């Protein structure tokens with residue numbers, strides 16, 4: 352085991368980990384709601400709406416919201432809401448527009464070019480954090496997923512606060528949790544498309560302490576384009592993590608976003624169930640996704 356990985360993984364001492372854990376669990380509480388916070392005017396959120404949003408994020412690193420129907424299909428309204436929570440530095444990708452908004456829908460339905468990226472199909476997406484393949488100076492620390500139109504059926508999202516998962520893993524298998532903090536736990540090979548390098552090789556830990564003092568997680572259950580460290584402990588650790596993700600954890604949330612509803616989160620673990628759109632001629636599932644460099648600000652707007 353790397354000597355830099357202390358007994359408490361990403362924390363510098365057991366004492367520091369226990370203090371962080373106590374603060375997290377005390378703040379998490381046992382009573383919380385999965386009802387969305389209603390937002391009357393996303394361009395100018397009220398003090399009470401802001402308080403409800405921030406309270407949920409502080410506890411669980413995510414919050415569900417519902418915009419007034421007038422704004423259900425407005426990416427500008429979603430962006431305005433994000434800005435009031437301190438999210439301003441957007442991160443684009445080759446699939447997003449100039450405004451860095453990704454329009455996530457099933458591109459295999461119509462006459463558009465089918466995407467080779469699974470998010471743009473109706474297939475299930477396994478557990479992952481966003482941008483697990485991005486370099487350190489380009490980390491995705493938060494994102495919003497907003498439903499402009501739900502699927503005919505399916506398309507639920509699973510959500511897990513990665514901090515709660517870390518605590519659970521430290522309690523059940525501390526040695527395996529520590530393996531996931533090694534700087535060479537995962538390797539993402541170079542991404543080359545038509546001879547052009549879109550992304551350099553990246554190597555990093557699953558769990559790390561971000562420069563802002565918050566726990567950061569890089570993870571995907573994808574089997575392609577990711578290489579796990581060839582070491583029996585890391586293999587065990589990934590198997591253990593996967594077994595936790597498929598078990599009925601008390602803080603696992605499954606939500607089916609309705610029109611005008613969304614998820615704001617500090618890049619927690621999430622997944623998507625498969626879905627189907629009822630008729631090819633009607634609008635299908637459409638989500639707006641915007642990624643940010645910052646975590647959500649928990650101060651005053």
Ligand SMILES: [Fe+2]
Pocket residue numbers: 479480481621
């Ligand atoms: Fe995602």
